[in-house]
Amino acid sequence: MKHFFRVLLFIAIAALCSGCGSQNGPGSAAGGQGGGGQKDGGKTGQNVRTAETTWQYVDTAMGTVIQQTLYAPDEETARDFSLQAMELLWGLERERLSWRLDTSEVYRANATSGSGEGFLLSRDLAELLESGMELSERSQGAFDMTLGSVTRLWNIDEWAAESNPEGFQIPSRETLAQALSACGYEKLRLEWEERDEGEREEGRGEEEQEENEREKCRIFLPEGMQLDLGAVGKGLGMSELTSLLEGQSSITGAVISLGGSILTYGSKPDGSSWRVGITDPFDKSSNIGILSLEGQWCISTSGDYERYVEVDGVRYHHILDPRTGAPAVSQVRGVTVLLKDGLLSDGLSTACFILGPQEGMALAAEYGAESLFILSNGEIVMSEGMERLFSETR
Ligand code: ADP
Numbered sequence: 001m002k003h004f005f006r007v008l009l010f011i012a013i014a015a016l017c018s019g020c021g022s023q024n025g026p027g028s029a030a031g032g033q034g035g036g037g038q039k040d041g042g043k044t045g046q047n048v049r050t051a052e053t054t055w056q057y058v059d060t061a062m063g064t065v066i067q068q069t070l071y072a073p074d075e076e077t078a079r080d081f082s083l084q085a086m087e088l089l090w091g092l093e094r095e096r097l098s099w100r101l102d103t104s105e106v107y108r109a110n111a112t113s114g115s116g117e118g119f120l121l122s123r124d125l126a127e128l129l130e131s132g133m134e135l136s137e138r139s140q141g142a143f144d145m146t147l148g149s150v151t152r153l154w155n156i157d158e159w160a161a162e163s164n165p166e167g168f169q170i171p172s173r174e175t176l177a178q179a180l181s182a183c184g185y186e187k188l189r190l191e192w193e194e195r196d197e198g199e200r201e202e203g204r205g206e207e208e209q210e211e212n213e214r215e216k217c218r219i220f221l222p223e224g225m226q227l228d229l230g231a232v233g234k235g236l237g238m239s240e241l242t243s244l245l246e247g248q249s250s251i252t253g254a255v256i257s258l259g260g261s262i263l264t265y266g267s268k269p270d271g272s273s274w275r276v277g278i279t280d281p282f283d284k285s286s287n288i289g290i291l292s293l294e295g296q297w298c299i300s301t302s303g304d305y306e307r308y309v310e311v312d313g314v315r316y317h318h319i320l321d322p323r324t325g326a327p328a329v330s331q332v333r334g335v336t337v338l339l340k341d342g343l344l345s346d347g348l349s350t351a352c353f354i355l356g357p358q359e360g361m362a363l364a365a366e367y368g369a370e371s372l373f374i375l376s377n378g379e380i381v382m383s384e385g386m387e388r389l390f391s392e393t394r
């Protein structure tokens with residue numbers, strides 16, 4: 001069955017025009033949450049040569065489908081890079097982001113909740129959490145990475161895996177209130193301290209030791225608090241993939257899609273723009289429009305139409321309002337954010353979904369991001385800069 005699914009994906013991507021990134025909604029799973037990335041045992045996905053210098057690869061990581069379109073002089077170069085990219089994403093899930101795998105920092109940090117000792121973070125995770133905390137403040141708490149106990153209560157991961165309302169249970173008011181009382185970014189503490197001379201961190205390689213040399217960051221989670229980096233994991237993925245691309249010159253252009261997040265990089269040999277489709281939340285099989293982009297961009301979408309359960313006509317989706325612990329009631333069906341920085345674009349689209357078009361667009365602008373909101377009445381609202389890049393096709 002899985003093989004069948006992957007062959008279908010292969011056919012679907014082969015049918016796309018060469019170099020087109022097609023955005024398939026806000027992703028089918030939360031980045032950094034699922035244990036799915038490793039289940040393929042590090043095998044590469046299928047590939048097809050679509051033009052003289054274009055190669056495409058499909059695989060899974062971070063609980064979602066990863067599609068790579070690469071421009072390279074030869075297949076070996078493209079295949080090598082695609083493997084490195086997958087290794088990087090699997091590694092991020094295994095070592096940093098997963099709340100299920102006991103090898104990851106998030107898992108181990110969560111295990112220290114309430115202990116008072118805290119947990120020593122790697123530099124990249126510390127920086128991700130720091131920028132996430134800033135986003136929480138700037139969004140007045142709409143964005144919150146400490147909702148783990150509540151997201152688990154809703155069993156959001158199961159919806160991604162099964163899309164199956166059977167067995168779905170609405171948490172009782174009491175359990176929700178109790179889980180929610182352990183959440184709240186303002187109760188999370190990150191402390192930077194000077195590293196003692198010669199001090200080493202257990203389980204870290206030489207290179208990482210050097211990177212973390214001067215300072216270390218310890219995280220303190222109060223009793224019951226659990227991190228959930230589902231809204232930012234793919235952002236970290238995009239940011240690290242950008243560094244990987246920048247570190248070599250043989251890949252001259254790339255479009256890499258991680259569920260609802262897409263990275264464009266470099267250029268096409270014919271110099272034409274990247275064309276990224278934005279899914280129509282009212283009809284997921286089509287696009288409402290196309291973004292035409294030059295060079296490097298990170299495009300993140302959050303919406304209520306990809307991961308949800310419908311019970312008695314009520315749609316329960318996976319973006320929660322930290323004030324209630326329930327799926328956010330928003331006039332937005334989908335929001336797309338465009339930014340050079342992947343780390344921020346992922347979290348920003350989640351925050352914008354909750355805040356709605358006015359506050360969301362203002363927040364995006366603070367970060368220098370363009371934004372496009374599709375409202376529940378079908379209206380499209382977008383920033384000025386976005387108007388120059390977007391053409392409606394519906
Ligand atoms: P996706 O991961 O499907 O692309 P998002 O990036 O919008 O979608 O992230 C949604 C995920 O983030 C949820 O599955 C959950 O793990 C987590 N989450 C839910 N609500 C919030 C919130 N208010 N702030 C931060 N993270 C959230």
Ligand code: MG
Nearest residue numbers: 231346347350
């Ligand atoms: Mg997000």
